[in-house]
Amino acid sequence: MAVIRDVIPAFELFQPASIEDAQSLLARYGPEGWVLAGGLDTFDWLADRIKRPTAVVDLGQIKGLSGVRVVDGGLEIGAMTTLTEVVQHPVVREKYRLLAEAAEAAASPQIRNQGTIGGNVSQDARCWYYRAGWPCYRAGGNICYADTPKGLNREHAILDADRCVAVNPSDTAPALIALDAKMVIRTPKEERVVDAEDYFIGPATDITRMTVLQPGDLLTAIRIPSTWAGAQFYFEKVRDRNVWDFALVNVASATKVSGSAIGDVRLVVNGVAAHPVRLKAVEAAVTGKPRNEATAELAGQLAVQGAQPLQHNGYKVPLMTNLVKRAIRGVAGEAA
Amino acid sequence: MADHELEDPGTSTPVKLSRRDVIKGVIAAGAASSASYLFRGSTASAQASAPGAVERLITLDVNGQQRRVDVMKQETLAMTLRYKLGLTGTKLGCDRAECGACTVLIDDVPRYSCSIFTHTVRDKKIVTIEGLAGANGKLHPVQQGVLDEQGFQCGFCTSGFLMAAVGFLKTNPNPTRAELAHGVSGNLCRCMDYDKILTALMRGAEYMRKA
Numbered sequence: 001m002a003v004i005r006d007v008i009p010a011f012e013l014f015q016p017a018s019i020e021d022a023q024s025l026l027a028r029y030g031p032e033g034w035v036l037a038g039g040l041d042t043f044d045w046l047a048d049r050i051k052r053p054t055a056v057v058d059l060g061q062i063k064g065l066s067g068v069r070v071v072d073g074g075l076e077i078g079a080m081t082t083l084t085e086v087v088q089h090p091v092v093r094e095k096y097r098l099l100a101e102a103a104e105a106a107a108s109p110q111i112r113n114q115g116t117i118g119g120n121v122s123q124d125a126r127c128w129y130y131r132a133g134w135p136c137y138r139a140g141g142n143i144c145y146a147d148t149p150k151g152l153n154r155e156h157a158i159l160d161a162d163r164c165v166a167v168n169p170s171d172t173a174p175a176l177i178a179l180d181a182k183m184v185i186r187t188p189k190e191e192r193v194v195d196a197e198d199y200f201i202g203p204a205t206d207i208t209r210m211t212v213l214q215p216g217d218l219l220t221a222i223r224i225p226s227t228w229a230g231a232q233f234y235f236e237k238v239r240d241r242n243v244w245d246f247a248l249v250n251v252a253s254a255t256k257v258s259g260s261a262i263g264d265v266r267l268v269v270n271g272v273a274a275h276p277v278r279l280k281a282v283e284a285a286v287t288g289k290p291r292n293e294a295t296a297e298l299a300g301q302l303a304v305q306g307a308q309p310l311q312h313n314g315y316k317v318p319l320m321t322n323l324v325k326r327a328i329r330g331v332a333g334e335a336a
Numbered sequence: 337m338a339d340h341e342l343e344d345p346g347t348s349t350p351v352k353l354s355r356r357d358v359i360k361g362v363i364a365a366g367a368a369s370s371a372s373y374l375f376r377g378s379t380a381s382a383q384a385s386a387p388g389a390v391e392r393l394i395t396l397d398v399n400g401q402q403r404r405v406d407v408m409k410q411e412t413l414a415m416t417l418r419y420k421l422g423l424t425g426t427k428l429g430c431d432r433a434e435c436g437a438c439t440v441l442i443d444d445v446p447r448y449s450c451s452i453f454t455h456t457v458r459d460k461k462i463v464t465i466e467g468l469a470g471a472n473g474k475l476h477p478v479q480q481g482v483l484d485e486q487g488f489q490c491g492f493c494t495s496g497f498l499m500a501a502v503g504f505l506k507t508n509p510n511p512t513r514a515e516l517a518h519g520v521s522g523n524l525c526r527c528m529d530y531d532k533i534l535t536a537l538m539r540g541a542e543y544m545r546k547a
């Protein structure tokens with residue numbers, strides 16, 4: 001929707017220097033407050049006047065929220081670290097290449113130079129109707145415009161839909177889940193650490209949110225344990241254009257082989273549901289099996305069981321099947 | 337906001353201007369259609385007591401100059417550059433991070449100025465297309481490459497491409513053609529001879545290495 005709508009309506013801008021100050025501002029403004037990281041998910045909302053916060057709280061001046069640190073053999077990535085910094089970090093490239101590949105596949109160079117990893121995993125759904133301000137379920141209404149006979153739903157969900165059929169748009173999310181990352185959340189009361197897998201929620205849990213973050217909560221860091229360091233990785237994203245476009249479907253996997261068999265594996269797909277989908281049944285089915293065509297075939301079939309395509313997104317079923325097969329075969333993107 | 341304290345780019349002298357003077361000035365500068373940006377003041381009241389409250393009158397480091405400017409909280413950098421500072425070489429194509437026409441360097445890194453709140457780059461070094469050439473008017477090597485190869489057609493996307501390329505080349509001085517293409521993949525050209533654009537930017541990269 002490339003409509004230039006003049007200037008963004010006025011809001012009060014705050015640039016607090018600490019997490020505590022940021023949270024006291026968010027508490028003061030409640031639903032009228034908005035957290036700003038790189039802003040690349042934020043700008044459309046504000047420019048289109050769909051979201052009209054009274055106060056924008058910029059996390060950019062808070063020290064210690066940005067940068068990649070090596071801790072306990074793993075990594076701690078500050079929420080305000082840009083996608084480019086993640087892509088370029090030598091330890092990410094060497095041991096957790098899956099994440100570098102996923103981050104590099106997002107958006108465009110300029111967006112990666114500014115968009116943060118915390119924002120990338122916390123970004124909102126990209127459903128046309130929702131983003132254009134239609135009063136759908138996700139916006140607090142009682143209808144889904146995409147899931148209608150004439151709705152534009154080519155990009156939408158094939159799994160786990162519940163009234164809303166929007167998908168999670170993040171490229172880094174499936175890679176982080178495959179790497180068993182932990183999300184460090186600061187609530188107004190305490191620090192809480194949540195598995196990446198549980199950070200993302202679907203409409204059945206809360207139809208208006210994409211993550212477990214409650215208003216006032218901040219994501220401060222993402223920890224990557226050493227568990228999957230140097231494993232064999234596979235990431236692939238299928239999209240219409242190679243730049244800017246969100247994934248139609250993407251897949252991320254981490255595999256440890258023992259002999260010629262799959263010893264241990266984590267397999268995650270995004271772009272198919274409102275949250276990234278970890279394919280636990282597939283993981284269990286292929287563990288111990290040889291890494292060959294028959295196993296890939298089994299995985300691909302199992303992955304899409306229960307898929308319910310909409311009018312225009314039936315192609316996502318074979319697409320997901322094929323991406324899962326490739327991830328199991330591990331053709332490209334092997335640990336370099 | 338009846339008065340604007342603007343710095344005259346020519347003299348570097350802060351001048352007090354009335355609203356009428358600013359309108360006249362803007363019209364004279366050929367940006368009449370955009371003048372409304374200047375006067376849509378923030379209605380939200382300042383919260384000077386709150387932690388992290390922001391002052392509207394700020395100093396930006398643009399092309400090596402310190403520019404005093406009155407910036408609304410919701411103002412984008414593209415708006416400040418074009419409509420407050422008169423740096424209209426930065427173009428607005430989509431105004432939503434999808435074309436690259438507005439690319440500038442922030443601390444040497446290419447970013448979309450349409451999608452940056454000006455206040456968030458207060459403490460950073462901003463370089464626009466106007467800042468690429470040397471003080472003596474000598475073109476930047478990448479500009480010279482584009483000139484020699486006649487890389488562009490209508491030219492609307494040129495400044496964005498140049499800033500993206502210069503930023504990319506600062507960290508990747510010796511790219512292959514494919515690497516440079518990836519480096520400037522966040523920029524669109526409506527006239528669409530990407531091949532020619534790449535040839536020109538590769539020439540620029542070569543000049544930059546020799547310089």
Ligand SMILES: Cc1cc2nc3c(=O)[nH]c(=O)nc-3n(C[C@H](O)[C@H](O)[C@H](O)COP(=O)(O)OP(=O)(O)OC[C@H]3O[C@@H](n4cnc5c(N)ncnc54)[C@H](O)[C@@H]3O)c2cc1C
Nearest residue numbers: 035037038039040041042107115116119120122170171219
């Ligand atoms: C044209 C375009 C194309 C894109 N294509 C892709 C793509 O292909 N793949 C992809 O993965 N992404 C894509 N994106 C999204 C982009 O990568 C993300 O928007 C960006 O990474 C989000 O980060 P940000 O810091 O800019 O977000 P912001 O807009 O600052 O934040 C995003 C959301 O998260 C919240 N938030 C941010 N940080 C925190 C925090 N620390 N704690 C709590 N809440 C927080 C904000 O309140 C906001 O709601 C695209 C964006 C655009 C504009």
Ligand code: FES
Nearest residue numbers: 429430431436450
């Ligand atoms: S105008 Fe900024 S990217 Fe198009």
Ligand code: FES
Nearest residue numbers: 489491525526527
């Ligand atoms: S030369 Fe015309 S838009 Fe690029």
